[in-house]
Amino acid sequence: MSQLLLIDDDRELCDLLSTWLRQEGFEVRASHDGLSAREELALHTPDAVVLDVMLPDGSGLELLKKLRTDHPELPVVMLSGRGEPLDRILGLELGADDYLAKPCDPRELTARLRAVLRRSHPAQPSVRLQLGDLSLSLARGVASIGEHEINLTLTESRILEALLRQPSDPLDKQALAQAALGRKLTLYDRSLDMHVSNLRKKLGPHSDGRPRIMAIRGRGYYYSE
Numbered sequence: 001m002s003q004l005l006l007i008d009d010d011r012e013l014c015d016l017l018s019t020w021l022r023q024e025g026f027e028v029r030a031s032h033d034g035l036s037a038r039e040e041l042a043l044h045t046p047d048a049v050v051l052d053v054m055l056p057d058g059s060g061l062e063l064l065k066k067l068r069t070d071h072p073e074l075p076v077v078m079l080s081g082r083g084e085p086l087d088r089i090l091g092l093e094l095g096a097d098d099y100l101a102k103p104c105d106p107r108e109l110t111a112r113l114r115a116v117l118r119r120s121h122p123a124q125p126s127v128r129l130q131l132g133d134l135s136l137s138l139a140r141g142v143a144s145i146g147e148h149e150i151n152l153t154l155t156e157s158r159i160l161e162a163l164l165r166q167p168s169d170p171l172d173k174q175a176l177a178q179a180a181l182g183r184k185l186t187l188y189d190r191s192l193d194m195h196v197s198n199l200r201k202k203l204g205p206h207s208d209g210r211p212r213i214m215a216i217r218g219r220g221y222y223y224s225e
Contacts, residue, residue: 002117003044006030007037007060008052008079013102017050020106026113033057038066045071047120048113051096053080053087061090068095072151073141075116079104092194095153098181099191115182119158129164132225134203134212136160143203155180156199159192163213163223170219196221 004021008014009032018028029046031037034055049067053060060078067076078091081102088099098112129136135144141157143150152160158180162171177185177192185192196213203212206224214224 001025001027002047002113003027004029004048004050004113005037005040005044005046006050007032007034007055007063008050009033009054009056010052010081010102017106017109021110021113024110034060034063037063041067041070045074048075048077048117050077050079050109050113052102053078053091061087061094064091064094064096068153073120073154073157075113075120075154077109077112077116089190089194092191093198095156095198097153097155112183116154119180119182120154129161131164131167131223133207134164136164145203150202152199152202153195155195156202159195159199160203160223163221167223167225170216170222172220176220 004026006014006017006028011032014030014032018030021028029040031040034057051060051064055063064076064078067074075097076095078096078099079102080087091099097116100109100112127138129138133145136157138157138161141152141154143152143160159176162176162179173192174184177183180195181192200211200213205211210224212224213221215221
């Protein structure tokens, strides 16, 4: 049974989502502010977190930063009652694995959570992919360039894995989204592009200055050898 931590100050919504998610087979704990969420995370690391952007004692985005420092591979789905594009962009830039605007359909939240949880348990945990000076440990979600290790979020790790499995061969955005996000992109959905942008920044260029991840308009992304 997957364990979730729901962080939202809307207690009525928490009760609704908790009831639904428990019926779907999840074990759910809830925190209603950043302080109690940090205390809960210090005692217990869940399988995934559902995090609201706005919290009564601070920004959920600040808490997301801490999560990405302390638990880089922990799946995080962000919620926002404002639904502002800037919130979504900031959340994805800071490493959220997915994003939903409130009020959200509990069925869609359930589907998104199951998708990120499936991706968090690789079928071949011992596999290490190697291409040139870069290697990727699927078990640890860590990329290595020479002796330098780079912690990746779950989604970044899945994107890099998909690209390394067919280097120099462009991977269609929808196929890459399915592999990395567990779903297809919707109209005006820039979430995949944001994750790729974050991954590019973390990996940096090749030693000769060439970008490691290339985009071809209308065809998708590929990893340059």
